[in-house]
Amino acid sequence: MNALFFWFFSAGMIVCALAVILNRNAVASALCFTFTIIFMAGLFVMLNAFFLAAVQILVTAGAVMVLFLFIIMLLDVTAMEHVPRQKIWMGCSLVLALAFLVIVAKTLQGTPEGSVTLDSLKTPGSTLTLKPDVTADGQTVPHVLSSTDWDKQDDTHRIGRLLFRTNVKADEPSYVAPFEITSLLILVATIGVIVLCKKDDPTQPRRREVITREAPPVEDPVLKN
Amino acid sequence: MEITLNDYLAVAAVLFVIGLMGVLTRRNLIIIYMSLEMMLQAANLTFVAFSRFNDHLDGQVFVFFVITVAAAEVAVGLALIVALYRLKRTTQVQDLTTLKF
Numbered sequence: 001m002n003a004l005f006f007w008f009f010s011a012g013m014i015v016c017a018l019a020v021i022l023n024r025n026a027v028a029s030a031l032c033f034t035f036t037i038i039f040m041a042g043l044f045v046m047l048n049a050f051f052l053a054a055v056q057i058l059v060t061a062g063a064v065m066v067l068f069l070f071i072i073m074l075l076d077v078t079a080m081e082h083v084p085r086q087k088i089w090m091g092c093s094l095v096l097a098l099a100f101l102v103i104v105a106k107t108l109q110g111t112p113e114g115s116v117t118l119d120s121l122k123t124p125g126s127t128l129t130l131k132p133d134v135t136a137d138g139q140t141v142p143h144v145l146s147s148t149d150w151d152k153q154d155d156t157h158r159i160g161r162l163l164f165r166t167n168v169k170a171d172e173p174s175y176v177a178p179f180e181i182t183s184l185l186i187l188v189a190t191i192g193v194i195v196l197c198k199k200d201d202p203t204q205p206r207r208r209e210v211i212t213r214e215a216p217p218v219e220d221p222v223l224k225n
Numbered sequence: 226m227e228i229t230l231n232d233y234l235a236v237a238a239v240l241f242v243i244g245l246m247g248v249l250t251r252r253n254l255i256i257i258y259m260s261l262e263m264m265l266q267a268a269n270l271t272f273v274a275f276s277r278f279n280d281h282l283d284g285q286v287f288v289f290f291v292i293t294v295a296a297a298e299v300a301v302g303l304a305l306i307v308a309l310y311r312l313k314r315t316t317q318v319q320d321l322t323t324l325k326f
Contacts (some may be wrong), residue, residue: 021260033262047233064299071307075316096245116230159289189297
């Protein structure tokens with residue numbers, strides 16, 4: 001059943017992602033991207049990341065895509081790409097992409113740790129262990145993970161506790177400072193957007209005219225009189 | 226058939242490659258930007274998959290930060306596109322040749 005859902009979400013996600021880059025209409029692309037995000041939120045739910053699935057839908061599929069659509073409508077980008085695509089360039093990028101995929105496939109084949117299934121992870125309540133590893137000389141070594149209580153609390157609680165904990169041991173990361181710095185980043189982004197998008201001062205010459213015009217028209221006081 | 230970690234990583238890799246193809250082949254700045262977002266989301270999927278299979282929540286905290294930064298980045302990037310459109314009246318990359326050597 002899980003496998004069925006996984007393949008449904010993955011196939012939907014990849015088909016929608018392909019539709020994003022193959023569509024010639026920008027609005028249709030944005031819509032397909034929204035569906036990509038929603039399918040990915042489904043995958044997040046399958047990975048027990050319920051909080052992130054909700055955040056993904058709210059922030060990315062909601063806020064970010066509304067921003068994208070708003071800009072598409074504002075700029076009126078209904079004009080299709082009018083220049084024919086360069087075949088050589090397309091071929092080169094396709095070869096590059098396939099090479100990347102082959103490298104990833106080889107790497108995944110060469111890592112036996114990657115073939116862990118979710119069933120081998122612990123069930124709620126018991127201590128979390130994976131399937132025993134088999135070393136080179138045939139001995140089985142128990143693969144013990146940290147015995148945290150994965151399912152005791154919901155993941156929103158646990159992410160919150162992890163994010164805002166202050167009394168950390170020396171080998172544990174603390175996320176309080178990055179969290180505060182993120183707020184600074186958002187402030188900078190807000191101010192930057194306002195500065196970039198504000199209307200030019202009408203008393204000053206407009207930047208576009210300064211760049212495009214050869215020389216300002218000279219008013220001759222003699223001719224005027 | 227059971228779903229393994231490799232399956233999630235492979236799906237994320239395919240999504241990343243689709244985003245890469247979009248960045249390389251499309252001419253519309255907004256679509257290129259969407260493809261960039263898609264590559265970020267592919268990285269997010271690997272983070273969450275590793276976080277689940279290794280039983281560490283730190284990966285999910287990372288994804289939380291990535292989503293935040295990506296949202297801020299989208300706002301700034303789209304503002305840049307709007308400023309560029311005011312200047313050049315286009316969002317096609319082949320028309321933006323100011324830096325061409």
